[in-house]
Amino acid sequence: MLKNNRVVRVEWGDCDPAGIVFYPRFFAMFDASTTALFERALGMTKYQFMKHYDFVGYPMVDTRAKFIIPARFGDDVVIESTVREFRRSSFDVEHRLLKDGALAVEGFETRVWTSHDEKDPNKIISAAIPDEVIARFK
Amino acid sequence: MLKNNRVVRVEWGDCDPAGIVFYPRFFAMFDASTTALFERALGMTKYQFMKHYDFVGYPMVDTRAKFIIPARFGDDVVIESTVREFRRSSFDVEHRLLKDGALAVEGFETRVWTSHDEKDPNKIISAAIPDEVIARFK
Amino acid sequence: MLKNNRVVRVEWGDCDPAGIVFYPRFFAMFDASTTALFERALGMTKYQFMKHYDFVGYPMVDTRAKFIIPARFGDDVVIESTVREFRRSSFDVEHRLLKDGALAVEGFETRVWTSHDEKDPNKIISAAIPDEVIARFK
Amino acid sequence: MLKNNRVVRVEWGDCDPAGIVFYPRFFAMFDASTTALFERALGMTKYQFMKHYDFVGYPMVDTRAKFIIPARFGDDVVIESTVREFRRSSFDVEHRLLKDGALAVEGFETRVWTSHDEKDPNKIISAAIPDEVIARFK
Numbered sequence: 001m002l003k004n005n006r007v008v009r010v011e012w013g014d015c016d017p018a019g020i021v022f023y024p025r026f027f028a029m030f031d032a033s034t035t036a037l038f039e040r041a042l043g044m045t046k047y048q049f050m051k052h053y054d055f056v057g058y059p060m061v062d063t064r065a066k067f068i069i070p071a072r073f074g075d076d077v078v079i080e081s082t083v084r085e086f087r088r089s090s091f092d093v094e095h096r097l098l099k100d101g102a103l104a105v106e107g108f109e110t111r112v113w114t115s116h117d118e119k120d121p122n123k124i125i126s127a128a129i130p131d132e133v134i135a136r137f138k
Numbered sequence: 139m140l141k142n143n144r145v146v147r148v149e150w151g152d153c154d155p156a157g158i159v160f161y162p163r164f165f166a167m168f169d170a171s172t173t174a175l176f177e178r179a180l181g182m183t184k185y186q187f188m189k190h191y192d193f194v195g196y197p198m199v200d201t202r203a204k205f206i207i208p209a210r211f212g213d214d215v216v217i218e219s220t221v222r223e224f225r226r227s228s229f230d231v232e233h234r235l236l237k238d239g240a241l242a243v244e245g246f247e248t249r250v251w252t253s254h255d256e257k258d259p260n261k262i263i264s265a266a267i268p269d270e271v272i273a274r275f276k
Numbered sequence: 277m278l279k280n281n282r283v284v285r286v287e288w289g290d291c292d293p294a295g296i297v298f299y300p301r302f303f304a305m306f307d308a309s310t311t312a313l314f315e316r317a318l319g320m321t322k323y324q325f326m327k328h329y330d331f332v333g334y335p336m337v338d339t340r341a342k343f344i345i346p347a348r349f350g351d352d353v354v355i356e357s358t359v360r361e362f363r364r365s366s367f368d369v370e371h372r373l374l375k376d377g378a379l380a381v382e383g384f385e386t387r388v389w390t391s392h393d394e395k396d397p398n399k400i401i402s403a404a405i406p407d408e409v410i411a412r413f414k
Numbered sequence: 415m416l417k418n419n420r421v422v423r424v425e426w427g428d429c430d431p432a433g434i435v436f437y438p439r440f441f442a443m444f445d446a447s448t449t450a451l452f453e454r455a456l457g458m459t460k461y462q463f464m465k466h467y468d469f470v471g472y473p474m475v476d477t478r479a480k481f482i483i484p485a486r487f488g489d490d491v492v493i494e495s496t497v498r499e500f501r502r503s504s505f506d507v508e509h510r511l512l513k514d515g516a517l518a519v520e521g522f523e524t525r526v527w528t529s530h531d532e533k534d535p536n537k538i539i540s541a542a543i544p545d546e547v548i549a550r551f552k
Contacts, residue, residue, distance in 0.1 A: 061342070065340075066337070151308065197437075
């Protein structure tokens with residue numbers, strides 16, 4: 001399975017009065033990492049692949065994170081992301097955030113692939129993930 | 139001119155490693171205050187008045203803030219908001235954020251009223267602010 | 277066990293291009309709800325009880341959320357929060373976010389109570405949750 | 415005067431229901447750009463130079479931004495940052511955010527250099543910017 005790594009600089013504004021990352025910011029980093037993974041697999045930006053696949057996003061169904069080592073402003077952390085499993089219309093992503101090579105945060109996501117409802121263009125419905133998309137991850 | 143006051147609790151997650159509000163969060167508070175002011179004037183939520191007036195938002199053109207007294211988590215601040223001037227398609231909003239009755243932050247905004255382009259529904263254009271909207275502020 | 281309910285207005289700035297809450301914002305709302313619960317139990321703001329108990333925060337160890345119904349700007353949601361279990365130095369919080377009375381998001385948290393290390397004031401260590409604090413939740 | 419350029423990817427989570435950057439996020443980007451500029455000038459991370467200069471941050475006194483061209487998720491924008499003027503304890507920063515080479519957002523900041531009060535370590539006071547710091551920008 002394709003894996004994507006990216007380096008993220010922890011900024012002052014990501015941190016709370018304890019001087020460490022305010023944990024909701026890790027979820028924002030993971031969301032951007034999932035997008036970076038798809039962009040790498042599909043060779044397009046999210047904006048482009050949303051148009052290409054008449055796709056309206058992969059909203060989160062269930063997410064979890066475990067916080068092992070705190071990170072603070074000025075840290076350059078590495079986020080490794082991979083899809084663990086593709087099902088018909090949902091899929092699981094796993095993120096490993098490393099600080100100085102050590103596992104600092106683990107993230108788990110279950111997302112659903114969505115499209116426009118042909119009957120009602122204002123409605124969003126879950127849709128089968130295109131085989132072509134899945135193939136790009138292998 | 140109509141004035142709207144609202145109380146905002148400063149949260150831990152609004153604050154930075156210095157223990158005070160990370161200033162971009164004040165702009166988010168002011169954006170919500172502008173919306174609260176319009177909601178009060180129009181008697182509808184923003185979601186509702188966007189539909190009612192075929193309005194697609196009041197994007198920011200120019201904004202400024204002056205920071206006089208810092209605020210920290212646990213503070214309940216009051217934000218007083220008012221429209222300073224309505225022009226054809228743009229308007230100015232002023233916010234005064236008070237802490238214990240003293241002026242802590244001042245915010246100034248120039249926004250533009252936008253609508254869908256009749257020729258191209260994907261395009262957003264500036265539009266005349268409806269007289270009916272302006273009348274509600276007086 | 278004490279339960280705290282609070283109403284949260286979903287703001288435009290909490291939402292993403294799909295028009296619904298960007299899910300990391302739910303974690304920020306839950307963090308504020310945990311604090312509101314402790315503030316209600318202890319009768320002090322977090323700023324005050326951090327000083328009172330020589331307490332330096334309850335960093336997150338493990339958190340999970342399940343997203344059932346999306347929320348959009350203008351929605352007033354209710355967040356019900358309660359401590360599920362206190363252990364020696366860690367505890368579990370559960371949040372139920374309701375939209376129009378229906379369960380929209382569930383949140384689960386395991387946090388650890390921390391204090392200053394007596395040997396090194398710059399160091400933060402896990403500490404026993406004071407009995408007095410636990411008693412206030414019953 | 416030293417100038418620092420950095421590329422910022424606009425993320426889905428930076429954008430609002432109009433599909434464009436929620437403007438408070440530009441201020442967060444500018445804050446990180448000011449830090450990147452100082453880090454480049456001083457050859458240290460902010461965490462390091464705060465310790466090195468017994469410096470406790472450069473809180474914002476006055477900031478303004480003008481929004482010319484909207485940016486949306488997937489855009490890679492360039493932020494050019496420079497100090498316009500150093501005074502005794504305050505300084506002005508200017509940011510130019512470019513999209514496809516065109517000026518999209520301009521940001522202006524006046525910040526103050528702060529240090530610990532020798533009489534009261536819990537107090538923060540404005541302090542003279544070290545000559546050595548200023549020299550590094552030339």
